[in-house]
Amino acid sequence: MGRVDDKVALITGGASGIGRATAELMAREDAMVVLTDVQDEAGADVAATIADAGGMVAYHHHDVTDEAAWIKIIEEVRAEYGRLDILVNNAGISGASGVPVEEIALESWRGTMSVNLDGVFLGVKHGVAAMTEGGGSIINTSSILGFVCLPFTSAYSASKGGVRLLSKAVAMECAARGLKIRVNSVHPGFIDTPMVGGAIQKGGPERREAILSSQPTGEMGRPEDIAEGVLYLASDAAKFVTGSELVIDGGYLAR
Numbered sequence: 001m002g003r004v005d006d007k008v009a010l011i012t013g014g015a016s017g018i019g020r021a022t023a024e025l026m027a028r029e030d031a032m033v034v035l036t037d038v039q040d041e042a043g044a045d046v047a048a049t050i051a052d053a054g055g056m057v058a059y060h061h062h063d064v065t066d067e068a069a070w071i072k073i074i075e076e077v078r079a080e081y082g083r084l085d086i087l088v089n090n091a092g093i094s095g096a097s098g099v100p101v102e103e104i105a106l107e108s109w110r111g112t113m114s115v116n117l118d119g120v121f122l123g124v125k126h127g128v129a130a131m132t133e134g135g136g137s138i139i140n141t142s143s144i145l146g147f148v149c150l151p152f153t154s155a156y157s158a159s160k161g162g163v164r165l166l167s168k169a170v171a172m173e174c175a176a177r178g179l180k181i182r183v184n185s186v187h188p189g190f191i192d193t194p195m196v197g198g199a200i201q202k203g204g205p206e207r208r209e210a211i212l213s214s215q216p217t218g219e220m221g222r223p224e225d226i227a228e229g230v231l232y233l234a235s236d237a238a239k240f241v242t243g244s245e246l247v248i249d250g251g252y253l254a255r
């Protein structure tokens with residue numbers, strides 16, 4: 001029996017990187033996985049790979065910034081599978097990173113917030129409503145940049161700091177209301193995904209060197225390293241864990 005056997009999981013941004021690894025791991029651990037994204041071809045490919053390996057999976061188009069889309073996807077999940085047990089608010093963008101604050105257009109700031117913070121808020125809002133009766137686990141992807149900052153990441157860091165405290169606030173609210181809903185945040189360090197690949201491409205080999213030399217272990221993490229932490233928080237092994245911050249960063253924050 002898998003670690004999330006008999007649970008229904010919705011994972012946003014599941015077409016790539018950490019979301020993909022999380023969807024694959026949850027399916028291997030026997031969850032019914034509904035993965036969503038705006039990259040439909042890639043999302044459908046991930047679902048086909050999981051299904052070929054014997055996993056229970058469905059892919060749906062779902063833009064996390066769109067409240068009507070949240071209402072629709074959660075209704076569909078509940079109608080098809082009876083309930084929602086696990087929600088992983090993973091979708092995110094680097095957004096307005098790499099430029100000094102005075103050069104960030106308001107539109108670009110709002111675009112970053114819209115996916116990284118509004119998207120998580122909408123997930124939490126509709127996820128809690130869907131889990132009120134049966135309980136569940138909500139995992140929100142923040143970052144090490146929800147704790148500390150790097151130059152030229154003001155919008156991204158602000159969004160990830162927001163995710164960290166939004167998670168705690170809702171965890172406390174659920175506990176105070178007697179709801180069996182746990183809410184936690186995950187804080188990846190530098191993980192080798194297309195998001196970081198994009199930053200390296202922009203910055204060239206020096207950027208890659210700079211990232212690697214900033215790592216206590218000298219290497220970046222893998223998406224699977226984060227998926228393992230998300231799986232733990234989703235599973236009943238974490239039944240006493242709520243309002244917490246799971247840092248998975250190869251020691252980055254320990255210095």
Ligand SMILES: NC(=O)c1ccc[n+]([C@@H]2O[C@H](COP(=O)([O-])OP(=O)(O)OC[C@H]3O[C@@H](n4cnc5c(N)ncnc54)[C@H](O)[C@@H]3O)[C@@H](O)[C@H]2O)c1
Pocket residue numbers: 012013014015016017018019036037038039062063064065090091092093094115141142143144187188189190191192193194195196
């Ligand atoms: N890679 C890292 O080093 C790192 C570090 C800390 C935090 N994170 C966070 O982890 C999460 C996953 O990042 P990743 O590195 O796997 O990136 P990624 O780019 O590989 O995957 C992100 C996915 O989110 C999807 N997405 C973007 N906008 C969306 C929208 N509006 N609606 C639905 N889906 C949308 C993308 O299409 C993509 O498939 C993000 O929240 C990111 O901020 C990543």
